[in-house]
Amino acid sequence: MSAPRQDPLRDPRFFADPYPTYERLREGCPVQRIPSGSGGHQAYLITGHAEAREAFTHPDLSKDTARFFAGRPSGRDLHPAVSRTMLASDPPEHTRQRRVVTPLFSTGRVRELRPYIARVAGELMSAWRPGTDVDLVAELAVPLPVTVVCELLGVPEPDRTALAGWSHDLFDATDTARVDAASHRIGDYLTHLVDTARATPGDGPLPSLLSDCDAGGLDRDETVSLAALLLVAGHETTTHFIGNAVLALLRHPEAYDRLRRDPDLIPGALDELLRHDSPVSVATFRHSTRDLRVGGFDIPAGHPVLIAPGAANRDPAAFPDPHRLDLDRDATAHLSFGHGIHRCPGAPLARAEAEIALRTLLTRFPHTRLTTPAAPLTWRRTRLTRGLTTLPVTLA
Numbered sequence: 001m002s003a004p005r006q007d008p009l010r011d012p013r014f015f016a017d018p019y020p021t022y023e024r025l026r027e028g029c030p031v032q033r034i035p036s037g038s039g040g041h042q043a044y045l046i047t048g049h050a051e052a053r054e055a056f057t058h059p060d061l062s063k064d065t066a067r068f069f070a071g072r073p074s075g076r077d078l079h080p081a082v083s084r085t086m087l088a089s090d091p092p093e094h095t096r097q098r099r100v101v102t103p104l105f106s107t108g109r110v111r112e113l114r115p116y117i118a119r120v121a122g123e124l125m126s127a128w129r130p131g132t133d134v135d136l137v138a139e140l141a142v143p144l145p146v147t148v149v150c151e152l153l154g155v156p157e158p159d160r161t162a163l164a165g166w167s168h169d170l171f172d173a174t175d176t177a178r179v180d181a182a183s184h185r186i187g188d189y190l191t192h193l194v195d196t197a198r199a200t201p202g203d204g205p206l207p208s209l210l211s212d213c214d215a216g217g218l219d220r221d222e223t224v225s226l227a228a229l230l231l232v233a234g235h236e237t238t239t240h241f242i243g244n245a246v247l248a249l250l251r252h253p254e255a256y257d258r259l260r261r262d263p264d265l266i267p268g269a270l271d272e273l274l275r276h277d278s279p280v281s282v283a284t285f286r287h288s289t290r291d292l293r294v295g296g297f298d299i300p301a302g303h304p305v306l307i308a309p310g311a312a313n314r315d316p317a318a319f320p321d322p323h324r325l326d327l328d329r330d331a332t333a334h335l336s337f338g339h340g341i342h343r344c345p346g347a348p349l350a351r352a353e354a355e356i357a358l359r360t361l362l363t364r365f366p367h368t369r370l371t372t373p374a375a376p377l378t379w380r381r382t383r384l385t386r387g388l389t390t391l392p393v394t395l396a
């Protein structure tokens with residue numbers, strides 16, 4: 001079938017609601033050639049669930065972004081701490097760094113963090129009053145993950161707002177100069193933070209992270225880049241998880257009522273909430289290192305390959321009646337956290353944060369509703385993540 005002539009992932013209608021576009025593309029072909037970016041490059045977009053799973057583990061799809069752009073003008077000026085993370089690397093490099101990261105989010109470590117997460121969520125809602133309106137994105141979904149990830153990295157409180165702002169700018173698909181500038185601010189800041197912590201040894205989360213990095217053989221640049229990855233990967237994604245989950249529940253009163261009556265059902269509902277509106281819409285950059293096939297479709301060597309969990313999660317072949325939020329379905333095969341060797345190591349932390357945010361909201365303000373008259377909801381203009389810019393709710 002013929003490829004679309006415009007990049008379908010840059011259309012304003014896509015940002016507002018990607019699902020009709022995804023459906024159209026998947027019905028055309030689940031592995032689809034599309035024009036990508038402003039330079040008229042061709043990329044391959046994967047929208048089918050089986051094809052996405054296959055692509056996530058394909059040995060000839062590389063995550064080594066530097067290798068792809070070697071000798072090609074990228075036109076970008078990203079700080080290396082942001083552009084050369086383990087998420088942009090292949091084994092054996094990736095394996096070495098991943099060994100340091102996995103234990104950071106073990107069940108035990110996340111369990112230890114839960115009281116802290118609950119305290120932050122409680123404090124954020126402490127000034128909220130029934131009958132008033134709040135922007136749930138600005139007042140809960142943004143500050144909760146930022147505070148938690150800054151705590152993990154030992155970022156002093158006065159610096160957290162600036163760091164959150166730069167991290168937010170990094171996802172601005174409409175302004176590459178701003179993205180590049182934000183990457184330098186983050187890279188410079190974290191380099192300083194790591195160097196200072198090394199010069200003044202003490203206790204706490206950052207010295208503990210640094211000793212894990214030392215034990216894993218990570219050098220200074222790799223340590224800074226790991227800190228940058230944790231900040232960037234752990235913040236915006238979890239913000240969108242919380243925002244999208246609350247919106248889905250407010251739009252599905254039966255599901256909302258079930259969780260309100262029995263908040264112990266919340267952990268079991270998280271997979272379906274993640275599936276229904278994936279915070280990561282299109283996974284990060286991959287490219288084909290040789291001619292290959294995914295799902296029986298050809299992908300020639302040397303092309304960017306975009307795997308879309310947002311589309312795969314709504315593939316009717318994997319999830320019947322996929323647009324319906326159905327808390328009774330088994331949604332565990334969703335691809336919101338990716339799949340294969342780069343699968344999100346922070347998933348247990350993201351789940352804990354979302355669960356605690358929802359539990360605190362539903363317990364303290366059980367009859368919260370969307371503020372009426374509803375202004376049209378606006379979404380971040382980036383194909384990578386899917387999330388609201390604001391979510392006005394009336395507390396009750």
Ligand code: HEM
Nearest residue numbers: 086087233234237238241283284336337338342344346350
């Ligand atoms: C709901 C929230 C989250 C979602 C939806 C999410 C999603 C993802 C996805 C899809 C990937 C793989 C990307 C790819 O293969 O292209 C990934 C990787 C990663 N995520 Fe998450 N993530 C979330 C929260 C977090 C948190 C809280 C952290 C840590 C603080 C984190 C740290 C990472 C890291 C370090 C990687 C790179 C793994 C590797 O390269 O092996 N994420 N995440």
